[in-house]
Amino acid sequence: CSISVNGVCLTVTKFDRKQFTVGVAPETLRLTNLGDLEPGSSVNLERAASIDGRNSGHMVQGHVDNVGTIVETWPDNESLFVKVQAPPELLRYIVPKGFIAVDGTSLTVCDVNSAEGWFTFMLVAYTQQHIIIPSKSAGDKVNLEVDVISKYVERSMQGMTDRIEQLEQTVRDLTDKLK
Secondary structure, three states: OEEEEOOEEEEEEEEOOOOEEEEOOHHHHHHOOHHHOOOOOOOOEEEOOOOOOOOOOOOOOOOOOEEEEEEEEEEEOOEEEEEEEOOHHHHOOOOOOOEEEEOOEEEEEEEEEOOOOEEEEEEOHHHHOOOOHHHOOOOOEEEEEEOHHHHHHHHHHHHHHHHHHHHHHHHHHHHHHHO
């Protein structure tokens, strides 16, 4: 069975009523904040969703893409805004009103500044009480999982883009021959 720890899908190798053991690959440690955890660290835990169950959120797989760093947080009435510095290679998948999973919590993106390399999201009061993000400070790392559908769209468009570039080159070649 699988369990999500801070948004990282992990295979449970042993469990009883009080604890569980998971296998963690070196790639997982490189791309996530799990290697920074210490005994007693708070984490977000979530069981794998049943494929035939109701999905009231976004499509989150637990396949973390990389880590981001909290830049700052600020209150807005009962809500909390969070600004995160993200790796440049992930920013093209992060769009305002799109979604991102941060430490396994599916959130709506508020704003994105690709030039400066950050995005923001907001936590309502209820969410703040049930996840670990509000306990984090500027400089802390968070796991980021971007929208997998945007990656599929990019991949499928690449084949078409390659074909268009080939056709444009053919047109240029034919134009040069006619000159």
